[in-house]
Amino acid sequence: MHQRTPSHSYRIPVSAPPPQPSHLHLGGTASTNPPAAATPAPRPRKRHTSDDDPLLGMDALGSGGGARSSSSSHDAAGWITSRLGGRPALKRWMLIALGVSASYALLHAATSTSPSASTTTTTTTLGVASWWSGKTKGGRDPDQDDLDDWLQPPRVDRTALEKLRLLEIHYGADEDDEEGEEAGQGGTGAALVAGDEADSARLERGGGGGGDGGTRVKGNENGRAAAGAPGQLLAATDAPPLVAEIPEFVKPDPLAPPAPERIPADILDRRVCGAVDGDSCRFLVPAWLGEQETKAQQHLYQLGLLALALNRTLVLPNVAKSRLGTCYKNPFSFYYSPTSLSDLGIPTISQEEFIDWTMRRDASPSAQVVTMGNAKSDYSLGAIEIDSAADPSLVPSKPTRNLCLRAPRTRLDFSGHSPLAIYPPEGYHKSEAGRLGFGEKVITTLRSRKVVSKSSRLSGSTQAKAAAPPPDVLAFNYELRFPILSPAVSSAFAAPTLPEPLPFSHFSYADVWNSLGEQLVDRLAPFVAIHWRTETLLPANLAPCGQSLINKLLELKRQYPSLRNVYLATDYPIESLDPTLGPASQPGEEAVAHSGTFAKVVTPQHHTAMRRFLRDFKKRAKGQLRLTTFAREQAELAAEADSVLPPALAQRLVELTTPLLRRPASSDSKARSLALAEPVTASEAILSLAKVDSGLYGILDKLVAMRAELFVTGVPGVGSSTVGACAKLSSFTNQLIAAREDRIAAGEEGLWNTVEHFALSGK
Structure with missing residues (x-):
């Protein structure tokens, strides 16, 4: 049976919870130290002797009164005749009716408590400073705090009771008393009323005597049934449980592998x-x-x-x-x-x-x-x-x-x-x-x-x-x-046998993407790579920053006459404005940004600024520089993939993409086998990279830019500000710069600079 303990949350800092009546317990024994202000439960009217009252004698003896059961029926009949007959009978019946009515009214008032009060969770809080220093805010020892926490009268969490009630639907709320008692002693929804103090509570809740002198109310629903219908506890526990939710049927997957063998x-x-x-x-x-x-x-x-x-x-x-x-x-x-x-x-x-x-x-x-x-x-x-x-x-x-x-x-x-x-x-x-x-x-x-x-x-x-x-x-x-x-x-x-770890460095990318990046670099060289992240930039900055970027590219062309290609990596979907830069969006679809954190729909100012950039680049470059993107190079490489890609790289790309592109419509094992038996071609594999994982575009942009002869990026703002900036401060850009510095420090040839910047001033 699922076990739960009382709900205690520990936070920063709150006062101690108010005391609660001590006769309710969550899976524990009866309290021996009830609050002084608690009102004692009313006790039944005292009889002169237990021998005069056979029912009281049975309650006291529990199941051990079998020796006297042979004569009890005669004594009981005599007692009923003498006590409930004759002239005083009417008065006694009126007193009994009045007592039952008062008990019912008290129970009804107790069970109608405000939900806000009943759902309050006991909360204890420790601040970081006091927690880690080993003292509480008041200067008490943490061990004493632990003791105080567990000595506080518990609060009943009604939400937990509801959860337990739902659990009982699946774990056997209508099972025999022995199994239910085990669940009640460990569950949040169990209430234990013990000893002579519980006599009147048993009468009010309609429970019988016997056992160890205690009555266990299992779950929230049974407790309410007992309180609301005196004398009907047995009928309530024997009734079928209320079906609150039908469990969902999970159809077994015929393609699922068999359960693995369990190992100690x-x-x-x-x-x-x-x-x-x-x-x-x-x-x-x-x-x-x-x-x-x-x-x-x-x-x-x-x-x-x-x-x-x-x-x-x-x-x-x-x-x-x-x-x-x-x-x-x-x-x-x-x-x-x-x-x-x-x-x-x-x-x-x-x-x-x-x-x-x-x-x-x-x-x-x-x-x-x-x-x-x-x-x-x-x-x-x-x-x-x-x-x-x-x-x-x-x-x-x-x-x-x-x-x-x-x-x-x-x-x-x-x-x-x-x-x-x-x-x-x-x-x-x-x-x-x-x-x-x-x-x-x-x-x-x-x-x-x-x-x-x-x-x-x-x-x-x-x-x-x-x-x-x-x-x-x-x-x-x-x-x-x-x-x-x-x-x-x-x-x-750490363990003394372990050496101190090395400082952080960016992770090496998988060999297949490094190899594909090298193929693109070989096709583009010599070239300049640009990372222009426009996210969060002021729209008014976009157009002048675009002009500054063109000025920087023309300056580099004069400085390096062999420069031919300009590789642009940006979060703006520039392919939507120039189909030669890659596949555009489908008709009727809005342009989608290349960055997952970019605005869901780019603004009209972005479109205007980027159209002007493309127009001015073509006019001023005069064919001396060719603008390209990963999408454009991807399409051109795919057209020649079968002839230019190394066989090992082509095979690896096919292995990665075939399971996704050849996924069968049905779960039939035969259909799956037939689908996988027809692998994709290397050309299909390259064109499907975005479908396989859209994050690959960003990785391949990095692998191309960090190997470019020249690298250019915009001047970022100061701190989180973008005032006067042509780019957003980016960990992407920082990774590229760090990688290029490492390559130059290692003596790698072919890199002509670490980084150049373009700014609003046009420099």
Whole structure:
């Protein structure tokens, strides 16, 4: 049966929760220290002796009164005749009716409490400074805080009760009492009323006696049924459960591979990550990264340093559309060299190998979602949030964001740990000391036994939670934009046997794209490559910047007479204005930008400025320079692919694109086999690159520009400002400049400059 513990969320800082009546418990025993202000439950009218009342005697003895059952019927008949007959009978019946009516009214008032009050979640908060220093805001010892947290009377989370009610539909709400009792003792929706203090509660709720002197109300629906219909508890529990939702039927995939053979955890962990002495593999999964491919490389490196400091292995995420994350279809090696991070000293495993580990391991690996978000104004000193009311497999602040790590994709078990969110202090990024200081606190937080204990959802005592092991897998939702770790900081926390990792350098791209880029460079040389990113530029700057760019190109032509081609890489869809630069948009379709973060529909000012640029370029260049783009070179190369491409490169392109372009319309295995039996040609493969993955255009633009004899880009604005700028400050451009500097430093011939700039002044 699914086990749940009370909902406790830890945030920055709030007052202690108000006390609640102590007779309600979430999977525990009755409280021995009720609040002084609580009103004691009314007790039944006291009888003179239990022998005079056979029903009271049965309640006291429970199931142990079998020895006296032979004479009880005669005594009961005598008691009924003497007590409920005669002249005082009417008065006694009126008192009984009055008592039942009062009890019903009290129960009705108790169950009609405002929803806002009943759904309040118990919240405790610790600031970053106080949390990491080991003291709370009031100066109390953290251990005492833990004790106070668990001694506070629990609050009933009604949303959790509703979830439990839905769970009971699938896990047997109408099963026998023995199975239901096990569920009730561990579930949030169980209420235990124990001892002599529960006598009147049993009468009011309609429950019978017996057992250990306690009545368990299972789930929220049964509890309301018992309270609303005295004497009908048995009928309510025997009734079929209310069907709130019909489970969806998932049709088995006939093409799905058979389930892999399960392997004992210790054997598989030793094979996958070298775990010994009973240790298990520990992984850090970059499930979602907040920026596009170029900056995502830096974020992945930061998570690699964090994994090293936590003694975990980094999982290399999948890729697609210039993004990195676990939901994408192509493996990491589709974009990059698979050794990009291990060459920097960071242990890694592919996402495919990681998923295979989760599927083959006999014991499901435990997992926890960790969010690292941007600073919040409410948390000026930063914050750590543990949300025990949220779905453990989702990002609490973004429940619609899918991390693609739940079943049936993996066998990760998120149920044992609440999601964890870490927010940096305001202004942490303004200095290197602030960034690295925050990074150290992140490491100590994720290594803290207190955080593991607080986030544990395992049933049991505080001591049991404190002994709970950390999750096997940390799945990161990473939204930070600035680096917080250095190799030195990471190495200080890492195992002493591991060498200090190397500083960040951009990842090497896959061999197939390097080879294709070299083919394009050979066709264009000698040429000048331009990266002109117009995103967020003032529209008024576009036209004068275009004139300045033409001036710069003519100046370079005079300086290098052999210069022939101008390769333009821009986020504006310039092919829509000049069909010779590549395939234009379909009739009736709006122009689509080349950048995923560019405006969804380009503005009229962009069209006007780019039309003027193309017109003036043709007029002033006078045929001395040829303007081209990747789309134009792609079409020309595809026309000659069978004769000019090296056989190994052509074969690799065919292997990458055939499964996507020859995908059958039906799931029939025969149709699939026939489709794959007819591979695409090399020409089709080159023309289909955008269909395979639109992010390949940006990668190939980089590979061409970093090998060009000359490179030109616009002058960026100061900071985030674009006033007076001809380009946006871009990590894409910075990567190109760094790559060209490295090539020149290595003595590579053929590069005539590192970078030239064009500006509004025309220089």
